[in-house]
Amino acid sequence: MADTRHEVQHSGGEAALAALRARTPAVIAPGHTFESVTESVSHIVLSKRTPIGWFFGFAIAFALLMLLNVTIAKLLFTGIGIWGNNVPVGWAFDIINFVWWIGIGHAGTLISAILLLFRQQWRTSINRFAEAMTLFAVACAAMFPLLHTGRPWLAIYWLFPYPNTMGLWPQFRSPLIWDVFAVSTYGTVSALFWFTGLVPDMATLRDRTKSRAGKVIFGMLSLGWRGSARHWHRYEMAYLLLAGISTPLVLSVHSVVSFDFAVSVLPGWHATIFPPYFVAGAIYSGFAMVMTLAIPLRKFYQLDGFITMRHIHNMTKVMLVTGMIVAYGYANEAFFAWYAGNVYEKAMMVNRMTGYYAPFYWGLIAINALMIQLFWFRSVRDNIPLLFVLSLLVNVGMWLERFIIIVTSLHHDFLPSSWDVYTPTRWDFAMFAGTIGLFLSLFFLFVRFLPALAMFEMRTITPEAKLNMEHHG
């Protein structure tokens, strides 16, 4: 896009340029230099003064984190009976929240890896905190499978490829063990990618900090980075390779999560559309979370010159596209329930639409299929407070989707005598709220102590980064 703008400038059409600017806001506000970009981002970390709003937000997040601690203590002393899931709904909040959190993480990898391969320049200002969001979301997701074992210190026998005392191995033919591999690989690769991106910025902080402790800490984290051309040469290659590796990885992770359901023979789960439908839903909810985080971040830290309307518009458009794929998934499920002629499939779909949980089903349809149509309108894409509310609603909608998929298929199984209704307990809600606290606490700490925007990448999109070799000719 920057190139298009340059061409217009060269052709001399000032009016055309102004028109183009009005249509597509720039990825970075005009007038920024290396120094101004670096200063705007690094002063958030290096400033001695922490904004009062930060303490306020962190206090709420930390209180929820303490709630998580209490819940975990209660769980370990009492057992997973404190949760509402029981036969026939043996799987409930633990898997709903796991899928929800893992899905949210996907947007971070999409932004950092896939958009890098597609040379989408606008990714540059949002990739760092989106990747942080990925890591924190994976950490929250990991809580649920770990704690649903009841005795997480023994989980190594059940989750990892390690035989128990009888010499028995985990079942490699089960999607649940694929999930362990997919999620742990995803967490590891995301962390490596994130740290690699941080190193040159750590060097910047090391060189700019005035405090001795800062010099030592950032010095160690920067690994002695000195910006050598030889290093950059390999660094750029490694960054590109990591992006190339992460691209199929991120698509595989939610596909494998969907196998947890699709490989079973339960009506409502046993569907071939699940992998693409889950991946699209993951990216959709992830972008909603990026939006939820970006809107306050750019407002309170005055980063609207870096996270511009261009970013907001593009994120909205990604949500619109992926949301429509998800809506297609709903239509496809309903169509096949009818077209396949299977009585169990049909009963499942009728129960979803008219049964006990029908309000949740229609709620998710209202949000994920109807409400997102608002994103077609430019006036909506320009309305930041409205977008903030809509992005929160998208995450509510995606949570309802997972609830409906998981609970409606289980509570009415093949045998009417075992039908029952599932109700979550207060501990279910406490644990869910607790992981939101963990997520937000980590995010608040990240924003205060690490550069929330990738400074070295931001420098490359300023006009200063353009080489001008002619005048030496």
Add this chain to the structure above:
Amino acid sequence: MSHTETPSSLYGLMAEFETASELVHATERARLAGYRKMDAYSPIPIEELSEALDLPRTRLPKLVFAGGVIGGLAGFGLEAWASTIAYPMNIGGRPNLSWPQFIPVTFETTVLGAALAAFIGMWALNKLPQPYHPVFNVPEFERASTDRFFLCIESTDPLFEREGTAQFLKAFHPLGVNEVAP
């Protein structure tokens, strides 16, 4: 700075530039003048510098490929060995070596191996972490991570002469030429 020091007591001479273009230009000229032991430092990656320094293609892609192959073989090998030798068990009448069901894990371990190779390989080839480096002795170098561009010609270069090289660098109108203590 005393003139009785021998050139070998210097790490090199470092010129400071205000723009990336000046650095690329100076680097190209220095290489054409025959200097080889030198390095350029910049706050952003500059592709043209790799050409100016005539850097060879990095071995990293090969390492990453090897990492992926090793990861994939290890993952598949573990599954195959555990299901056929360590503890064969009849699951739904499937053969012990039911390889299509082993592919998801094989894929993930391939990715893991490749990513670890990219990460460890890049830092190892760059010889980082490195706690000390002479270039940090130049106070101006602090801005190499923000908005200044540096070219350092090292004293180990056969063409290096304390006075001559300094004159050579000054011809590019840098902001300054500094001696780098070892």
